[in-house]
Amino acid sequence: MHIPEYILENRRLExxxxxxxxxxxGEAELHxxxxxxxxEQVVLQFSNPVLANMIKGRKVMHLRGxxxxxxxxxxxxILPSDEIMCIDFPDADLEHPTQCxxxxxxxxxxxxxxxxxxxxxxRLDHKEWEFMDFNFRFTNDLGMYQLVQRLFFxxxxxxxxxxxxxxxxxxxxxxxxxxxxxxxxxxxxLSLEGSDHRIAEIIRYIRREISQPLEVQDLAKxxxxxxxxxxxxxxxxxxxxxxxxxxxxxxxxxxxLLKQPDLSIKEIYIACGFDSRSYFNxxxxxxxxxxxxxxxxxxxx
Numbered sequence: 094m095h096i097p098e099y100i101l102e103n104r105r106l107e108x109x110x111x112x113x114x115x116x117x118x119g120e121a122e123l124h125x126x127x128x129x130x131x132x133e134q135v136v137l138q139f140s141n142p143v144l145a146n147m148i149k150g151r152k153v154m155h156l157r158g159x160x161x162x163x164x165x166x167x168x169x170x171i172l173p174s175d176e177i178m179c180i181d182f183p184d185a186d187l188e189h190p191t192q193c194x195x196x197x198x199x200x201x202x203x204x205x206x207x208x209x210x211x212x213x214x215x216r217l218d219h220k221e222w223e224f225m226d227f228n229f230r231f232t233n234d235l236g237m238y239q240l241v242q243r244l245f246f247x248x249x250x251x252x253x254x255x256x257x258x259x260x261x262x263x264x265x266x267x268x269x270x271x272x273x274x275x276x277x278x279x280x281x282x283l284s285l286e287g288s289d290h291r292i293a294e295i296i297r298y299i300r301r302e303i304s305q306p307l308e309v310q311d312l313a314k315x316x317x318x319x320x321x322x323x324x325x326x327x328x329x330x331x332x333x334x335x336x337x338x339x340x341x342x343x344x345x346x347x348x349x350l351l352k353q354p355d356l357s358i359k360e361i362y363i364a365c366g367f368d369s370r371s372y373f374n375x376x377x378x379x380x381x382x383x384x385x386x387x388x389x390x391x392x393x394x
Contacts, residue, residue, distance in 0.1 A: 094148050094166065094238055094242060095149075095242075096192055096194070096245065097245055097249065100125065100245070104125070109130045110130060110132045110135060110182070111126045111137070112126065112127045112128070116248040116249050118248050118259035119202075119256040119263075120199035120263075121198045121248075121259060122197045123194060123249075124197075125194050126191075126193050126195065127190050127191065127192050128185045128190060129185060129187050129190045130186060131184070132181070132182045134179055135180045135182070136177060136179055137177075137180065138178065139174065141174050143172050143174075143195050143197045144169060144170070144198070144266070145164075145170040145171075145172065145178075145195045145196075146168075146241055147164050147166050147168050148166060148192040149166060149190065149191060149193075150166075150182075150184060150185060150189060151164070151165055151182075151183065151191065152164040152181065152193065153181040154170070154178065154180060155178075156172075156177075156228050157228075162230075164193075164230075167232060167233055168230060168232055168233065169231055169232075169233055169237065169241075171225075172228055174382065175382055194241070194245070198263055198266075202260075202263060202267070203224050203267055206264050206267040206268060207224055207267075207271070210222040210271060216275065222271055224267070224270070224274075229270075229273075236269060240262065240265060240266055240269065241266075244259065244266070247259050291316040291318070291326075292326055292331065294316070295312050295327070298315065299312070299338065299342060300342060303339075303346055303366050304363070304364050304366050305366060306366065307366065309335050309336060312335060323335070339366075343365040343376070344376065344377060344381070346364070346365045347385065348388075350364060351389045358385055361373075361385070
């Protein structure tokens with residue numbers, strides 16, 4: 094993947110760290126970022142879901158709930174809206190700049206594509222398609238590479254039908270991301286089901302007993318480990334701490350239950366293991382950026 098030469102020639106180089114060139118089309122924006130000197134703890138945040146593509150060089154990414162990792166050319170990263178990225182540039186200099194793109198897509202456009210998928214292409218596991226609200230990193234296949242490269246051209250093209258062209262391509266992009274996320278989840282679940290590992294057993298237990306109080310001390314005891322060793326092992330295997338995983342599982346179940354209009358908010362938060370509505374509201378808003386009631390009402394429109 095590469096930034097087209099005509100974009101590099103026409104850009105304005107105003108900053109040595111994360112110099113930004115932006116194009117807009119319809120319900121999306123495409124940002125190119127270049128960094129020409131070493132830097133640490135650079136923060137980026139977007140109000141809409143974003144697809145980041147690493148083009149040249151190396152970034153070290155620090156994301157909530159993840160160990161730090163190298164973000165390299167050929168890789169992509171999906172981030173939910175308002176997610177904070179903290180980035181280091183350990184290798185960048187004037188001769189070896191770091192380059193990446195960030196494409197934001199409106200929530201409405203994503204919801205439109207998800208609805209079409211659910212109406213026309215059902216999942217094999219009979220669950221509904223949904224655009225996951227977690228950080229999802231993957232390696233680009235040929236289809237994704239060609240699609241993103243084409244979008245680079247369309248965003249920067251001065252064509253009267255530019256918005257229409259981009260709209261068609263964005264729909265394909267969202268579908269490819271949905272399928273990639275689903276394949277990863279399906280693979281993880283198969284790996285989990287086929288494993289006798291103690292952490293896998295604890296994950297099964299958490300999902301089975303998600304409506305009950307779940308304490309790290311009890312989970313560690315059940316897995317025959319000390320609390321510190323269990324916590325370290327769990328984070329190594331799963332990528333997040335036990336507390337974070339339990340919260341995410343509770344919210345995941347809450348989202349499904351909120352789609353059932355006959356259930357009250359109280360019935361839902363009890364079924365998800367929350368001991369009060371105020372705590373449920375606080376955790377739900379942390380992950381979904383709105384209250385459970387607002388989320389439930391948004392489904393009616």
